[in-house]
Amino acid sequence: MRRLRLGMVGGGNGAFFGAAHRAAAAMTGRFTLVAGALSSDPERARDSGRDLGLAPERCYTNFADMAGREAARDGIDLVAIVTPNHLHAPAARAFLSAGINILCDKPLTATLPEALALEQAAAQSPSLFGVTYTNAGFDMLREARAMVAAGEIGAVRMVRVVFPQEWLATAAEATGNKQAEWRTDPAKSGAGSLGDIGTHAFHLAEFVTGLTATEISAEVDTFVPGRRVDDNVTAKLRFAGGAKGLLWISQVAIGETNGLAIDVHGDRGSLSWSVASANTLSFAPLNDRRRVIDRASHGTAVKGLMPPGHAQGFVEALARLYLDMAEQIEARRDGRAPAADALLLPGIADGVRGLRFVEAALRSGATDGRWTEI
Numbered sequence: 562m563r564r565l566r567l568g569m570v571g572g573g574n575g576a577f578f579g580a581a582h583r584a585a586a587a588m589t590g591r592f593t594l595v596a597g598a599l600s601s602d603p604e605r606a607r608d609s610g611r612d613l614g615l616a617p618e619r620c621y622t623n624f625a626d627m628a629g630r631e632a633a634r635d636g637i638d639l640v641a642i643v644t645p646n647h648l649h650a651p652a653a654r655a656f657l658s659a660g661i662n663i664l665c666d667k668p669l670t671a672t673l674p675e676a677l678a679l680e681q682a683a684a685q686s687p688s689l690f691g692v693t694y695t696n697a698g699f700d701m702l703r704e705a706r707a708m709v710a711a712g713e714i715g716a717v718r719m720v721r722v723v724f725p726q727e728w729l730a731t732a733a734e735a736t737g738n739k740q741a742e743w744r745t746d747p748a749k750s751g752a753g754s755l756g757d758i759g760t761h762a763f764h765l766a767e768f769v770t771g772l773t774a775t776e777i778s779a780e781v782d783t784f785v786p787g788r789r790v791d792d793n794v795t796a797k798l799r800f801a802g803g804a805k806g807l808l809w810i811s812q813v814a815i816g817e818t819n820g821l822a823i824d825v826h827g828d829r830g831s832l833s834w835s836v837a838s839a840n841t842l843s844f845a846p847l848n849d850r851r852r853v854i855d856r857a858s859h860g861t862a863v864k865g866l867m868p869p870g871h872a873q874g875f876v877e878a879l880a881r882l883y884l885d886m887a888e889q890i891e892a893r894r895d896g897r898a899p900a901a902d903a904l905l906l907p908g909i910a911d912g913v914r915g916l917r918f919v920e921a922a923l924r925s926g927a928t929d930g931r932w933t934e935i
């Protein structure tokens with residue numbers, strides 16, 4: 562089986578998440594990085610490509626050029642888009658036009674209209690389209706999803722999802738922190754915490770329960786003086802079918818590094834998971850003993866890249882999404898249906914849902930928490 566050829570937009574020297582993408586892709590053993598438009602700065606783009614061992618003619622200085630030239634040669638099978646949010650849409654459009662498969666980071670775009678337009682463009686293109694809501698790659702969250710779908714906790718009543726972080730508790734954007742600078746610039750990020758981590762939390766609530774959130778009542782706050790985007794959001798959700806949800810995201814929660822956690826309560830039991838103990842899932846069945854399910858448990862629906870007993874981490878969860886994409890690409894090439902698991906890779910519709918959530922939360926927040934359709 563030949564390795565798939567991977568290209569990357571963003572992720573140059575000094576960037577944060579591109580390196581995680583490269584590590585994840587490498588972990589699968591299915592991709593080789595061969596091309597990149599790695600930075601907005603041409604010299605840095607070339608230097609970054611050289612440092613990664615790319616051929617000089619495949620170190621591009623802009624993504625449109627990369628899409629066109631890769632489509633015209635024995636080019637890449639997949640491009641990963643890991644730029645600031647406002648460039649996801651133009652970069653994705655370039656690769657959709659070139660018929661190249663895309664794995665785009667979240668939030669799908671900076672704004673909802675961009676997301677909707679991109680969804681239309683994707684529908685006209687043969688490209689496969691994945692969105693890296695990384696947490697959807699954790700085995701124990703896939704297990705939770707399968708258990709809810711199998712009715713093991715009965716009908717879902719209540720979902721609580723929290724994602725507190727502390728790294729923007731002070732004005733980090735004024736200290737030369739590049740990641741903080743663009744994330745707090747509405748022209749580049751869209752929303753603040755809502756787009757950056759709210760989209761993860763919202764996706765997880767729908768991913769694990771299989772339910773669709775229909776309405777939101779949100780308080781959208783900015784605690785750090787002078788900041789131009791939200792940094793703390795508390796919200797209630799209503800799901801189709803009657804389940805309720807609570808959501809708290811914060812980037813100003815001192816003491817919390819990355820406290821993603823979800824609990825789902827049904828009428829026959831509950832499940833709870835947190836990223837701090839990502840390798841276990843707590844299952845409390847009604848009138849029975851609480852169980853802790855781990856990756857080695859018999860009968861679990863999914864198995865990760867490493868054998869059970871070796872802790873699964875964030876990069877491996879991302880690797881799982883790369884594996885799903887590899888399976889989708891190879892299945893299409895071989896004219897067969899992909900393995901069912903590979904379809905758990907979030908797609909463009911999930912990306913659009915994220916922007917619908919952001920937009921509805923902002924509208925609700927602007928009207929003092931009025932219930933607002935998502």
Ligand SMILES: NC(=O)c1ccc[n+]([C@@H]2O[C@H](COP(=O)([O-])OP(=O)(O)OC[C@H]3O[C@@H](n4cnc5c(N)ncnc54)[C@H](O)[C@@H]3O)[C@@H](O)[C@H]2O)c1
Pocket residue numbers: 570571572573574575576577578579598599600601602623624643644645646648666667668693694695696739740743757
């Ligand atoms: N899925 C996750 O869990 C997760 C985690 C972190 C970040 N992200 C997402 O990844 C994306 C990147 O975030 P980051 O923290 O790595 O940002 P970053 O600022 O560290 O890196 C952005 C990179 O994009 C490059 N870039 C900017 N303009 C470009 C252009 N026109 N062409 C090519 N490259 C360009 C920059 O030079 C830089 O290398 C964001 O959308 C963010 O939301 C997702």
